[in-house]
Amino acid sequence: MMNQTRFPRLVHYKWWIRVGLYTVFLLAGQCTATLLGRLYYDKGGNSKWMATLVQSAGFPLLLPFFCFFLPRELPTPASSTDTSSMKPPPISSLTGLYLALGLLLAGDNMMYSYGLLYLPVSTYSLLCATQLAFNALFSFFLNSQKFTPFILNSLVLLTISPSLLAIHGDSDNPTGVSKGKYVIGFLCTLGASAAYSLYLSLVQLSFQKIIKRETFSAVLEMQTHPSFVATCVCVVGLFASGEWKDLGKEMREYREGRVSYVMTLFWTAATWQISSIGMLGLVFEVSSLFSNVISTLALPLVPILAVVFFHDKMDGVKVVAMVLAIWGFLSYIYQHYLDDSKATKNTGNEASAATLEVC
Numbered sequence: 001m002m003n004q005t006r007f008p009r010l011v012h013y014k015w016w017i018r019v020g021l022y023t024v025f026l027l028a029g030q031c032t033a034t035l036l037g038r039l040y041y042d043k044g045g046n047s048k049w050m051a052t053l054v055q056s057a058g059f060p061l062l063l064p065f066f067c068f069f070l071p072r073e074l075p076t077p078a079s080s081t082d083t084s085s086m087k088p089p090p091i092s093s094l095t096g097l098y099l100a101l102g103l104l105l106a107g108d109n110m111m112y113s114y115g116l117l118y119l120p121v122s123t124y125s126l127l128c129a130t131q132l133a134f135n136a137l138f139s140f141f142l143n144s145q146k147f148t149p150f151i152l153n154s155l156v157l158l159t160i161s162p163s164l165l166a167i168h169g170d171s172d173n174p175t176g177v178s179k180g181k182y183v184i185g186f187l188c189t190l191g192a193s194a195a196y197s198l199y200l201s202l203v204q205l206s207f208q209k210i211i212k213r214e215t216f217s218a219v220l221e222m223q224t225h226p227s228f229v230a231t232c233v234c235v236v237g238l239f240a241s242g243e244w245k246d247l248g249k250e251m252r253e254y255r256e257g258r259v260s261y262v263m264t265l266f267w268t269a270a271t272w273q274i275s276s277i278g279m280l281g282l283v284f285e286v287s288s289l290f291s292n293v294i295s296t297l298a299l300p301l302v303p304i305l306a307v308v309f310f311h312d313k314m315d316g317v318k319v320v321a322m323v324l325a326i327w328g329f330l331s332y333i334y335q336h337y338l339d340d341s342k343a344t345k346n347t348g349n350e351a352s353a354a355t356l357e358v359c
Contacts, residue, residue: 015285022281023294029275030298031305036268037116038306043255043264047243048113050265053234055109058269059227062220062277089210094225097206101222102229104199109230110237111192118185127189128299129159135197135292142201143208145289150335157328158296164321200279200288207284219280223273293332300325 037051045051115124132155139145203222211218238244254261282291300321 019282019285022278022285025274025278026282026291026294027278027298027301029271029273029278030295031301033268033271033275034298034302035305035309036264036271040264040268041117043260044253045250045261045264046117047238047247047250048110048117049234049238049241049243050247051113051116052106052109053231053238054265054269055112055272056105056227056230056234058273059224059231061270061273062224065220066217089212093210097210098225099229101199101202101206102226103233104195104202105226106230106233108192108195108199109234111188111195115185115189115192118181119189124185124189127186128193129161129296130190131193131197132159132292132296134194135200135289138197138201139204139287139289143204143288145287148335150331150338151289154293154328154332154335157324157331158293161296161300161321161325161328164300164317164324197288197292200283200291203280204283204288219277219284222280222284223276227273227276290332293329297325297329 033055040051115127119127136145136147136155140147206222207218211222251258251261256264279291279295282294304322
């Protein structure tokens, strides 16, 4: 691993590049996957298990990357330990970890699918924004997250931003949704937000306490293995529910044609994997709360993109929501810039003191 005392600026520079790439992966993947999910429902798709399955079934697309990234180390400025001397965790511990995370991921994806099916987009965005509050709670107890005025400002702004979209109105209410189904969608989305936040905090805790490897292959393993478990659960659910019998009819009646049906599902699966790699990478490099902040930033961006791709109406409320989201995002980034500058200064002081002692 690179000596951080000798090359502090180089390490921090590469770290910011990695964080920037993971942020792009998360925002681009989540926004695209959400829009494709809406396209699936709008054009005639109605299988909840299929909508859940594609959120995890794209993990085989990541397998070739193991060959390239397996031998590479990713040093982080927060750690200076020699990872090469660490013993790998027991197989039983890893198996139990990936199984538990996979089951949690499958349940979370299913609840999100019910919420997206039964709720208006604006209400869905509002409830998804509560994941920041849940994550702040879990991060405080599980990850010893410290809160500063800039972080609290970011949490408030990024919660208000999608909330404006819900307060603005529910003109996009799904037709034919009963009150009972609306309540189910409400509770499922709220539960999914809590489960997603818990998942992120547990992933961060797993990297720190169990995985203890600073490699990109560790990030890939944390994505592929739980996704495999979640995919198996979804396949069982698809056949047990009997929805698989209607998939042929659904494909034939899809308004954009069979090829578009298959490509919609394929790219939905692929973009969810890109989003997940970005999410796990940010948990690995920074924290689960930071990853959730970036994920919440995508919520007000989706209605903006819907204006372009689905010809939704643009209004002042959507613009204000986007501005607040960007403001909150920059507030969080500024806090990490302050922490990074402080860490660099302390490292420089320690290096100078060590040099004086040698002299």
